[in-house]
Amino acid sequence: MRIVDIFMTMPFLLAAMVLVTILGTGLDNVMIAMIAFGWMTYARLIRGDILAVRELAYVSAARAISASDLRIMIRHILPNAIFPTFVMATMDLGSIVLWASSLSFLGLGAPVGYADWGQMISLSRNWMLGT
Numbered sequence: 444m445r446i447v448d449i450f451m452t453m454p455f456l457l458a459a460m461v462l463v464t465i466l467g468t469g470l471d472n473v474m475i476a477m478i479a480f481g482w483m484t485y486a487r488l489i490r491g492d493i494l495a496v497r498e499l500a501y502v503s504a505a506r507a508i509s510a511s512d513l514r515i516m517i518r519h520i521l522p523n524a525i526f527p528t529f530v531m532a533t534m535d536l537g538s539i540v541l542w543a544s545s546l547s548f549l550g551l552g553a554p555v556g557y558a559d560w561g562q563m564i565s566l567s568r569n570w571m572l573g574t
Contacts, residue, residue, distance in 0.1 A: 444490065447483045455480050456545065463551045473543055473552050481539075488531055492524035499523075 459476040466472040496502065497520055505515045540560070546552040547561025555562065 444487070447486050450480065450483045453480065456542065459542065459546060460549065460551060463546060468551055468554065470553050470557075473546055476546075477539060477542060481535075485528060485531065489524065489528055492527055493520055496520050496524045 458480045459473075462476040462479060463472050466475060502515060502519050505519055510518075543552060544560035544564075547557075547559045548565045549561070550565070552561055553559045
């Protein structure tokens with residue numbers, strides 16, 4: 444979890460901008476940057492859920508009947524700990540779109556010609572103020 448703490452100290456947009464600049468522009472590099480700097484909250488959530496689920500009664504009952512650790516993890520812990528992660532991923536979909544469009548607005552996202560929010564806003568900046 445110390446690695447997660449180190450990654451969480453970096454601002455997401457700044458770190459993604461640096462990585463996309465190093466890798467080059469394009470949607471695939473944007474996705475790599477968003478994955479490289481967006482996994483920490485999911486790691487913390489999964490760890491906390493697994494620590495909470497492993498203390499429940501049905502895990503203790505599985506240990507009492509001498510089920511293997513692998514069986515307990517696959518059959519009992521993971522299915523009950525993964526659903527909050529799905530909920531968080533669903534709620535993060537909108538912010539992921541906004542992060543990708545902000546990188547495109549800065550010129551680091553999709554190549555010119557894609558129908559992307561960031562590019563549309565960037566190309567229409569001259570007409571937004573009415574000048």
